[in-house]
Amino acid sequence: MGGDGNRAYGHRGFTRSRSHFTDRITADGRDGWPVEAGRYRLVVSRACPWASRAVISRRLLGLEEALPMAVADPIQDDRSWRFTLDPGGRDPVLGIRFLSEAYDRRETGYPGGVSVPAVVDVPSGRLVTNDYQRLTLDLATEWTALHRAGAPDLYPDGRRAEIDQVMAEVYRDVNNGVYRAGFATHQQEYEEACAGVFRRLELLGERLSGQRYLVGDTLTEADIRLFTTLVRFDAVYHGHFKCNRWKLAEHPVLWAYARDLFQTPGFGDTVDFDHIKRHYYQVHSGINPTGIVPLGPDLAGWLSPHGRAELGGRPFGDGTPPGPVRPGERVAPQGRPA
Secondary structure: OOOOHHHHOOOOOOOOOOOOOEOOOEOOOOOOOEOOOOOEEEEEOOOOHHHHHHHHHHHHHOOOOOOOEEEOOOOOEOOEOEOOOOHHHOOOOOOOOEOHHHHHHHOOOOOOOOOOOEEEEOOOOEEEEOOHHHHHHHHHHOOHHHOOOOOOOOOOHHHHHHHHHHHHHHHHHHHOHHHHHHOOOOHHHHHHHHHHHHHHHHHHHHHHOOOOOOOOOOOOHHHHHHHHHHHHHHHHHOOOOOOOOOOHHHOHHHHHHHHHHHOOOOOHHHOOHHHHHHHHHHHOOOOOOOOOOOOOOOOHHHHOOOOHHHHOOOOOOOOOOOOOOOHHHOOOHHHOOO
């Protein structure tokens, strides 16, 4: 956080901070952090699109037991993400009240604030990484020995150059673009960012008009990264971030694509619209000083038929979908479409 905390949103220029802690957890442990079942704890917020990538990847790959997860309260305060959803307000494994405590155990006076997703080393209680760009790629490629049987290849070697290119464009114009629009402090800054968001969305719509997924005929990391922005679009980015040239539900191709993913095991069953809406509308007090959370939009449409299967494609390639959500990780009814 830093500065004036939540009140500063919308009152100062927006720059996406680079991840300061970029150690990698790898099969060979070259950064000192070897892949090891149960050693690490993934800290997320279901409200955060960057953390949601890791939640989806973890579930698709079947890493729930190997990489236990802590879910932070969507309403953070100026001391960082907090564990007030847990009994006693402490994470039951790490024993801490705020994620910043794990950061402090790693380094004092670190730049960039406290962000999720974060991976914490359980034995030491120290942060390992908050590198949201690299984390999910490593889950797909370095944690393979712990993947479930039938796990999809989310970052196939033969497609990586194309996946990287698509992800870079999506990140610049869509994932980060909605934030640049929403946190803009000048009209021109907002208009340029907003125009970039919709220009890229139109191009993505054209790409997806004839193919089911972004790259190849199976789900990849690229689809995960686009989905986490699309699923938040009408609920928060359209109104709260003023990205309102049109709603996702008004774009036939992108709306069908987003519903297809939402209804795929591992995607929609990780989404908590209650957490998403309360976080954006109540935490960004510089943009929404009243803290009022809107009632809409109606979520029922997420479960309507999408027709995308007619384009072919095999969501999990030669693999299989993940099984049911673990009982302790199910999204509460208020966060799901009825």
